[in-house]
Amino acid sequence: MTRLDSSIHHVSVSTPDGPFSVVANDSHVLASGWTWDIAALLKLIHPELREFTGESAPDAGAPPAPVRAPGPAGRASVLDQAAEAVAAYYAGDTAAVDGVPVKQRSGPFREQAWEVLRQVAPGAPLTYAGYAERAGRPRAVRAAAGACAMNAAALFVPCHRVIRTDGGLGGFRYGVQIKESLLRREAAPAPSLRADPRPESPAR
Incomplete structure (x- = not known):
């Protein structure tokens, strides 16, 4: 224990x-x-x-x-x-x-990326590429996806609002069905379920 x-x-x-x-x-x-x-x-x-x-x-x-x-x-x-x-x-x-106040620790880019996630409005999801650009490193798509994957404070830091460039949901630590449910609840046009089995994966 x-x-x-x-x-x-x-x-x-x-x-x-x-x-x-x-x-x-x-x-x-x-x-x-x-x-x-x-x-x-x-x-x-x-x-x-x-x-x-x-x-x-x-x-x-x-x-x-x-x-x-x-x-x-x-x-x-x-x-x-x-x-x-x-x-x-x-x-x-x-x-x-x-x-809701949240605290996480990591390197400078990841901490900045988590702050950017908190500014993504419900119903306006970003692609992983768009998220990387908004976080200040447009070529760092994999690093941006890594910030989603390592996010400890799900929902309060809404990594579910980042989706794949190819139209799929991407991965989610708690399952793509929950990710889709959240996007639908937020009135976002949730993409079809073409999920990566890993917790998070970058757009291609």
């Missing part, structure tokens, strides 16, 4: 696309995705942002008990904010997740 630092908390909620879990510290979401498996989410977090010294993460396969961070007096915790944003997203406010 993975040990959680006392400042790291998690919550899981049900959605039409399956269980959605969030791992956060006291100020930011660190990882999220359509799974009950908190230990798997913890592995996505950069080592600088996590320390496994406290509570045990639940085993995969069973819904974990929510562990919520106590928010400052009069203010909801980051986990409460994230859970409310996910509920609002699935209720039709697809921009609700935009304001």
